[in-house]
Amino acid sequence: MFDQLSDRLQATLSEVRSRGTLSEGDVDAAMREIRLALLEADVNFKVVKSFTGTLKERCLGSDVLESLDPGQQVVKIVNEELTGLMGGTGRDLAFASSGPTVILMAGLQGSGKTTACAKLARHLGESGKSVALAACDVYRPAAVDQLVTVGERAGAAVYQQGTDADPVEIAAWALERARAEQREVLIVDTAGRLHVDAELMDELAKIRKRTRPHDVLLVVDAMTGQDAVGVAESFAETAEFDGVVMTKLDGDARGGAALSVKAVTGKPILFASTGEKLEAFERFHPDRMASRILGMGDVLSLIEKAEQQVDERQAEDLQKKLESDSFSLEDFLQQMRQVRKMGPLSGLIGMLPGMGAMKQLKNAEVDEGELDRVEAIILSMTPLERANPAIIKGSRRKRIADGSGTKVQQVNQLVKQFDQMRKMMRQMMSGKAPDPQQLMQMSGAAPRPKYRRG
Amino acid sequence: MPTSWSEIFDLGARDAAPAQVEPESEERRRGVFRRLRESLSKSRQALVEEISASLFDRIDDETWERLEEALILADAGASTTAEVVERLEREVESGSVPADGEAVRDRLIEILAEVASGGRAPIDLSGEPAVLLMVGVNGTGKTTTIGKIAWHLSQEFGLSVVLAAADTYRAAAAEQLAEWSQRAGAELIRSEEGGDPGAVAYDAIAAARARGADVVVVDTAGRLHTQGNLMDELAKVRRVIAKQIPDAPHETLISIDATTGQNGLRQAKIFSEAVEVDGVVLTKLDGTAKGGIVLAIANELGIPVKLIGMGEGLEDLRPFDPTDFARALLAE
Numbered sequence: 001m002f003d004q005l006s007d008r009l010q011a012t013l014s015e016v017r018s019r020g021t022l023s024e025g026d027v028d029a030a031m032r033e034i035r036l037a038l039l040e041a042d043v044n045f046k047v048v049k050s051f052t053g054t055l056k057e058r059c060l061g062s063d064v065l066e067s068l069d070p071g072q073q074v075v076k077i078v079n080e081e082l083t084g085l086m087g088g089t090g091r092d093l094a095f096a097s098s099g100p101t102v103i104l105m106a107g108l109q110g111s112g113k114t115t116a117c118a119k120l121a122r123h124l125g126e127s128g129k130s131v132a133l134a135a136c137d138v139y140r141p142a143a144v145d146q147l148v149t150v151g152e153r154a155g156a157a158v159y160q161q162g163t164d165a166d167p168v169e170i171a172a173w174a175l176e177r178a179r180a181e182q183r184e185v186l187i188v189d190t191a192g193r194l195h196v197d198a199e200l201m202d203e204l205a206k207i208r209k210r211t212r213p214h215d216v217l218l219v220v221d222a223m224t225g226q227d228a229v230g231v232a233e234s235f236a237e238t239a240e241f242d243g244v245v246m247t248k249l250d251g252d253a254r255g256g257a258a259l260s261v262k263a264v265t266g267k268p269i270l271f272a273s274t275g276e277k278l279e280a281f282e283r284f285h286p287d288r289m290a291s292r293i294l295g296m297g298d299v300l301s302l303i304e305k306a307e308q309q310v311d312e313r314q315a316e317d318l319q320k321k322l323e324s325d326s327f328s329l330e331d332f333l334q335q336m337r338q339v340r341k342m343g344p345l346s347g348l349i350g351m352l353p354g355m356g357a358m359k360q361l362k363n364a365e366v367d368e369g370e371l372d373r374v375e376a377i378i379l380s381m382t383p384l385e386r387a388n389p390a391i392i393k394g395s396r397r398k399r400i401a402d403g404s405g406t407k408v409q410q411v412n413q414l415v416k417q418f419d420q421m422r423k424m425m426r427q428m429m430s431g432k433a434p435d436p437q438q439l440m441q442m443s444g445a446a447p448r449p450k451y452r453r454g
Numbered sequence: 455m456p457t458s459w460s461e462i463f464d465l466g467a468r469d470a471a472p473a474q475v476e477p478e479s480e481e482r483r484r485g486v487f488r489r490l491r492e493s494l495s496k497s498r499q500a501l502v503e504e505i506s507a508s509l510f511d512r513i514d515d516e517t518w519e520r521l522e523e524a525l526i527l528a529d530a531g532a533s534t535t536a537e538v539v540e541r542l543e544r545e546v547e548s549g550s551v552p553a554d555g556e557a558v559r560d561r562l563i564e565i566l567a568e569v570a571s572g573g574r575a576p577i578d579l580s581g582e583p584a585v586l587l588m589v590g591v592n593g594t595g596k597t598t599t600i601g602k603i604a605w606h607l608s609q610e611f612g613l614s615v616v617l618a619a620a621d622t623y624r625a626a627a628a629e630q631l632a633e634w635s636q637r638a639g640a641e642l643i644r645s646e647e648g649g650d651p652g653a654v655a656y657d658a659i660a661a662a663r664a665r666g667a668d669v670v671v672v673d674t675a676g677r678l679h680t681q682g683n684l685m686d687e688l689a690k691v692r693r694v695i696a697k698q699i700p701d702a703p704h705e706t707l708i709s710i711d712a713t714t715g716q717n718g719l720r721q722a723k724i725f726s727e728a729v730e731v732d733g734v735v736l737t738k739l740d741g742t743a744k745g746g747i748v749l750a751i752a753n754e755l756g757i758p759v760k761l762i763g764m765g766e767g768l769e770d771l772r773p774f775d776p777t778d779f780a781r782a783l784l785a786e
Contacts, residue, residue, distance in 0.1 A: 036532055042715030045527050110593025110711060142629035149625035194741045225529035225715025227743035251678040253717035
């Protein structure tokens with residue numbers, strides 16, 4: 001019932017992928033699943049309709065049906081189309097050549113504007129810019145107080161005139177002040193408003209006119225449903241926004257709203273807000289997000305993370321060891337330490353291709369304590385034992401267990417697992433990938449709700 | 455079906471609905487319907503026209519497809535949509551519902567109302583003091599809803615209310631609640647920012663007991679249901695409350711933003727696992743969002759909607775009426 005988009009797409013595409021030939025019926029079945037998956041991810045109905053339409057057309061092309069691996073072709077096409085839909089490679093903010101760059105933030109109530117303002121201020125402050133915030137939400141009780149607090153935390157100046165002044169005047173005044181104080185960026189926080197509230201939308205248009213922002217950003221909650229399109233269209237008309245800040249992406253919503261807004265308005269998503277902390281704010285990478293939805297893993301992000309941590313020479317050594325099948329427990333220990341430097345493992349798993357399909361891994365809270373135990377066990381071995389785990393028998397086992405404060409069984413288990421791992425590596429080095437069929441069985445595809453149309 | 459404030463609150467042995475509260479006049483009730491209908495159908499002409507004009511003209515395959523489309527666009531979700539439409543289709547095919555536009559439409563409203571009302575019960579405020587716990591993800595309108603509930607309890611029912619500002623996380627959340635406590639004439643218990651939310655709830659109940667107050671309403675910080683540690687914190691707040699009064703909290707409400715899509719189901723499910731949610735407050739129905747996700751929540755989780763929010767004004771928080779909701783959804 002609650003299958004996530006990437007799980008659904010993966011399951012569907014694995015079915016197609018595992019087959020040598022592809023019939024029109026197969027394509028129809030795959031389209032139905034994709035359609036349902038996208039709808040459950042809150043992608044707008046009309047966007048889904050046209051998306052699957054294009055998709056089907058491409059998938060039924062002769063170059064796909066007659067190719068040697070039609071399933072792979074379908075996956076490739078879905079990925080391409082999805083990336084296209086998300087908006088290519090993304091873009092940066094437009095900065096003024098002189099004077100303060102004005103960024104106007106708008107959105108519905110509760111979408112997270114005020115927090116996003118502070119996060120953006122911090123983000124820009126990090127790159128050395130001097131940032132000020134203008135408090136133009138005079139309606140929600142204590143909104144100004146909130147901006148003052150989070151603005152200070154973000155290291156930005158907050159320009160406010162309480163709640164009695166007119167928001168348009170506050171914005172104009174704040175811009176003057178930002179000029180006088182030679183701020184490089186002025187971020188204007190506005191009240192949340194309904195796109196059908198003519199009066200407030202008019203006010204937003206006025207603020208826009210008075211401050212001539214370089215970028216107007218629409219703040220959209222990632223959990224928004226079908227209505228995201230209507231909201232975005234209205235804001236596009238009145239506020240002529242240039243880009244989107246997607247908030248609450250740290251939840252488990254797949255952010256179908258992101259797809260819809262981009263598809264309907266053509267405006268790119270510039271930033272993603274991914275957590276409670278002010279630092280949890282980053283540039284949005286549409287191409288990566290598409291792969292992530294498809295379950296191909298956010299490999300680029302993972303590689304970037306790894307590059308920061310992994311010594312290249314070490315990586316080469318490892319490669320050689322894997323090729324010559326001389327990977328030892330010592331190497332394993334080094335690897336494990338490297339990986340752990342990249343952060344908590346549970347975060348990394350989600351970035352790995354195919355891992356989304358493995359339920360038990362996806363929801364697994366990786367037990368870091370278990371890893372500590374493994375380290376302790378290896379550290380209690382002699383260099384000879386680490387290089388040659390096969391010699392670990394009776395008394396050695398007992399000594400290692402005592403030395404690491406573990407049980408003999410745990411030592412045993414580690415040695416066994418390590419042995420299996422080496423076998424698997426040998427397989428992989430000889431070019432055999434793990435059996436996708438097996439992975440599918442592990443994912444235990446849940447029964448789907450019946451849905452009529454394809 | 456409770457459709458007025460005096461029906462939606464179960465005040466137990468208390469002298470419920472004091473004399474100064476007039477039962478809602480039929481006229482005012484109608485006004486409310488109109489308001490709901492208007493807000494529900496505001497810039498939603500497309501859906502409205504589709505259903506009322508062409509949908510039930512002729513009953514054929516296309517009818518069911520369009521109906522599915524309409525319900526999906528209302529965020530009712532694929533499963534619930536399929537269930538509702540299949541049921542209606544079956545009934546028409548078997549002849550238990552005549553294949554006549556009007557009859558089918560009426561039956562659809564009935565089915566939708568039935569789904570939306572699954573497991574309905576009043577808001578239980580019979581405890582002395584009664585404790586109402588408000589939970590939900592960030593930005594769904596918890597604090598505003600609490601302010602309005604407090605206002606109704608205090609101004610219309612003459613009850614003494616204590617507000618607990620257990621949202622110690624969001625900057626200025628307590629100030630926001632403080633403004634509401636003044637408007638409602640309720641007492642506010644708060645701590646410094648970053649304080650322990652459990653301690654605030656504890657203090658509020660202790661204060662309510664000492665003063666013989668009727669109701670304690672506990673505001674909590676918005677949190678995403680995926681944040682395990684914050685959900686644990688919420689469960690702890692509940693435990694702190696239950697330790698002081700065995701049956702408390704007597705009512706736990708989750709606020710769901712009407713613009714929320716299918717993720718609303720997960721929100722309701724996971725919050726319910728943590729703190730046993732009794733009902734939904736569907737907020738922000740004054741936009742163009744249809745709030746159909748509450749159909750899915752009632753259908754799949756058996757958690758009924760109890761209140762709806764249609765705007766920022768005090769009078770914009772209303773008891774939920776499933777039939778009105780279904781009617782308004784189809785602009786009938």
